[in-house]
Amino acid sequence: MIHLNKETAHIVTLSDEERINRILSYKWIGYTKAREILQTMEYLLIHPKIHRMPNMLLVASTNNGKTILLNRFFEAHKPVVTPETEQLTIPVLYVQAPFKPDERMFFINILEALNAPYSVKERSLRLYQQVVSILKKVDTKILIIDEIHHILAGGYITQRVFLNMIKYLANDLQIVIIASGIRDALSAINTDKQLANRFEPAILPKWTMDEEYLRLLSSFEAILPLKNPSNLTQEDIAMKILSLSGGTIGEISTILKKAAVQAIHNKKECIDLQLLGRTGYIAPANRQKQYEGLLI
Numbered sequence: 001m002i003h004l005n006k007e008t009a010h011i012v013t014l015s016d017e018e019r020i021n022r023i024l025s026y027k028w029i030g031y032t033k034a035r036e037i038l039q040t041m042e043y044l045l046i047h048p049k050i051h052r053m054p055n056m057l058l059v060a061s062t063n064n065g066k067t068i069l070l071n072r073f074f075e076a077h078k079p080v081v082t083p084e085t086e087q088l089t090i091p092v093l094y095v096q097a098p099f100k101p102d103e104r105m106f107f108i109n110i111l112e113a114l115n116a117p118y119s120v121k122e123r124s125l126r127l128y129q130q131v132v133s134i135l136k137k138v139d140t141k142i143l144i145i146d147e148i149h150h151i152l153a154g155g156y157i158t159q160r161v162f163l164n165m166i167k168y169l170a171n172d173l174q175i176v177i178i179a180s181g182i183r184d185a186l187s188a189i190n191t192d193k194q195l196a197n198r199f200e201p202a203i204l205p206k207w208t209m210d211e212e213y214l215r216l217l218s219s220f221e222a223i224l225p226l227k228n229p230s231n232l233t234q235e236d237i238a239m240k241i242l243s244l245s246g247g248t249i250g251e252i253s254t255i256l257k258k259a260a261v262q263a264i265h266n267k268k269e270c271i272d273l274q275l276l277g278r279t280g281y282i283a284p285a286n287r288q289k290q291y292e293g294l295l296i
């Protein structure tokens, strides 16, 4: 079965139920832009401490692979305990920005991620000191802040105060900040010149009809345990998936998974144009219309 990779060629012999289970579980697919960004993160991790550390702002549409990428980096640099000294090192810490620009909530998110005890009654300054002290102790090099666009849920001044706090924290600790969010995050950070020049944007663009997209489809085909080849890179099939998905990897993945499950149910064992039209998948652009239809 040359359309499948080695591991999937084994899975394809399993029961329908087992195969569907595999399809619905998650598997990372590498692509050029993601690998480039991961490589940049690796450089940031070994960047020597200087008074003005470089930072990254990862920007992409919703459902286009930001959190997955950040988690991949985080997983590659998990906390370690040195057996001789029992010293805990947490090189990379992942947190989400709180749902509004509230520094107390932010410090609490960090303390939670560190599994550190804290008192919710503690004053903000005390929580800040606790965060700084622990991050120094565990030698954190990179703080990842996902969903940074949440700061836009506050007024201009609150946003500024929150961003100043991040700047202050980064200076205090001389760590790298990797912030991630949708495009609005870029404009929020760009309103502060000092911050804008500290954050290098890294962009995961929407998918378009090019070689990289076709490679992505081939990779999906290789990991979907179907017995017959689908030839997803054929122009009409590739175009159909792209236009249904609106160009995000999350929707591309959803469409292909739905179609693959159907291909098992109906014994076709491959994804074709006809099946793509019948998966019950509603494109993001049509979801509003669907709700409106339900409300009439």
Ligand SMILES: Nc1ncnc2c1ncn2[C@@H]1O[C@H](COP(=O)(O)OP(=O)(O)OP(=O)(O)O)[C@@H](O)[C@H]1O
Pocket: 026, 027, 028, 029, 030, 031, 034, 060, 061, 062, 063, 064, 065, 066, 067, 068, 069, 181, 182, 249, 250, 251, 253
């Ligand atoms: N490299 C990848 N390989 C396979 N699937 C992927 C990959 N990246 C993303 N996906 C799929 O896309 C979905 C959305 O990815 P992710 O949650 O990272 O998006 P996001 O950009 O963080 O979205 P949001 O802004 O809404 O948080 C994932 O659940 C996964 O199914």
Ligand SMILES: [Mg+2]
Pocket: 066, 067, 068, 146
């Ligand atoms: Mg996300």
